[in-house]
Amino acid sequence: MLTRSTVERLIPILRKDARRALSMSVPGFPKPYYCSFLLKDIDWFNTWASSGSTCRSQTDRSRSVYCDLRVGSYDYDQVTEGGLRELDEDLESNSHTSVPIDDKDYDGLRITLWKLLESKFREALADYNQKEASRISTLDPNNGLRSFTRGKRASYRHYSRLDDVDYDEWDRFCKKASLWISQLPRLSGSYVEFDVSQETRIFVSTEGTITVQNAQVFCLSANLHRLTSEGSRLEQEVVVNCGSLAELPTLAEFKRMIARKYEQLQRVSRAKKIHAFSGPVLLYPGPAGLLFHEAVGHRLEGSRLLSAGEGQTFKDQVGKQIFKLPITVRDNPLQKEFDGVKCIGSYAYDDEGAKAQDTVLIEDGVLKGFLSTRAAIIKGRHNSNGHARTKQNQRPISRMAVTIIEGKQGQPLDKLKAKLIQEIKRQKKPFGMIVYETNGGETDTTNYDFQAFSGDIAYATLVYPNGREVCVRGVNFVGTPLQSLSNIVAIGDTPEVDNGFCGAESGLLPITTISPAVVVSNLELQGKDEELVTPSILKRPLSLKRRKKAKHQRKRRRSNRS
Secondary structure, three states: OOOHHHHHHHHHHHHHHHHHHOOOOOOOOOOEEEEEEEEEEEEEEEEEEEOOEEEEEEEEEEEEEEEEEEEEOOOOEOOOHHHOOOOOOOOHHHHHOEOOOOOOOOHHHHHHHHHHHHHHHHHHHHHHHHHHHHOOOOOOOOOOOOOOOOOOOOEEEOOOOOOOOOHHHHHHHHHHHHHHHHOOOOOOEEEEEEEEEEEEEEEEEOOOOEEEEEEEEEEEEEEEEEEOOOOOEEEEEEEEEEOOHHHOOOHHHHHHHHHHHHHHHHHHHOOEEOOEEEEEEEEOHHHHHHHHHHHOHHHHEHHHHHOOOEOOOOOOOOOOEOOOOOEEEEEOOOOOEEOOEEOOOOOOEOOOOOEOOOEEEEEOOEEOOOEOOOOOOOOOOOOOOOOEEOOOOOOOEEOOOEEEEEEOOOEOHHHHHHHHHHHHHHOOOOOEEEEEEEEEEEEEOEOOOOOEEEEEEEEEEEEOOOOOEEEEEOEEEEEOHHHHHHOEEEEEOOOEEEEEEEEEOOEEEEEEEEEOOEEEEEEEEEEOOOOOOOOOOOOOOOOHHHHHHHHHHHHHHHHHHO
16 A cells, blocks of 8 residues: 555656646647546455465565546547447557556656657547548447546545555465365365455546545455266355455354355255256345346446447336336445445545446336446436446446345345245246355347346255255356346345456456345256366375374274284
């Protein structure tokens, strides 16, 4: 984390170069009208252990600067497609986004900023000319929309104290946990990983906005896998993503979490394998949050409304019914914690210097709006709701932060299971399904391919009409957005926090989803894509502890024979 004094030395340098950028000009070409810098200083540590041995232990300190240099005017500049198609690894400016971390001499920083501005200006002019040329033969569907809305001048400096992390302690933690896992029988392999990223983010713009924010994310995980007799590689994971050291489990607590996953892995290895299913499903809070994230969240990112390559599922749907139930979906980056758990997706100002806002997307089942940046998505008055986000050198686009799902007719889990069984009987299905845990998901929002989403199921059971549950494996849930959302017939009354990460055009970002469980009257499941693996030829080596135990047993047997 950067100290207050260091930040206050960096801000004048960034402000001066941003203002200097507006003086650049080439005869016959548009001049810059806006410039901003987003500097991110990151301390990172990662350690990874398996079978009681450290496999990797790394620390890194990096500093990067994203420059948003716009030519033309607020009404019309060089940015197209909402910025979604802008990242090109071969652009010269990408080679100048990594800046020196030396805080005793800033000459290196000034030189890098100079090179960055020069290349950004040339690229902006080229993009502007290309945009102008395309108007000759192609109609612009965004004609009449302001390229960039003028922002309100803001000053925000939040120097929150970040946790002191003992790297050696976490090396030892991972070694101990991985050794304990390796002694569990019937595992093909395992590992434990700890990762922490602590970041100071400085934003300055020629509009006079200055923001300073600190953030930290801790990730502790354990992976257990085993190979079945038919060659299927089955996995279970413990994943803890949180915003403070205090929220991480102790070694004893972590072992108990792993033990539960180990038991699940044994049940999954003996589970019935199915290849396809379509019918009623009860999604626990984590999987339900994933459903909303993949089916709704990405399609309500306003930047996608500006790209002709996007499917734009909900375009022109504002004011129309999306859910049959009175379900409300909102995204509130200002929500710092929920039920005592820190939300890792929270922030006060976004990466365009706009204040974060609690944004209602769907209210009582009716679509109300979209996550937006400062690029106008409607004609007339447009204000950003503060959802422009980027990982590093990608243009900030509208992204989810802290997504909250609420229902007015929430029911406890036992009532939801009863509703599931009721649906099974009503549809005369042989069984339904409960999805307890998922490992992640994906969706395709482009118009080039099918509008669909999927979720990777980690643990699920078949539920028969009499209520009996049987563990099952081999499938993931899939669906099309509108159909799946309209099939939600019940929602829970107990939301849970799920901290995770989301990848999109502007990089992998921390997010939080707060969701209750839901019952879907019909959800399709398809077989997992898996490659069968042959079993090991050699026996797995015994650990030191087991070798000592085996040696002691041999000695005792020889002693008994004599």
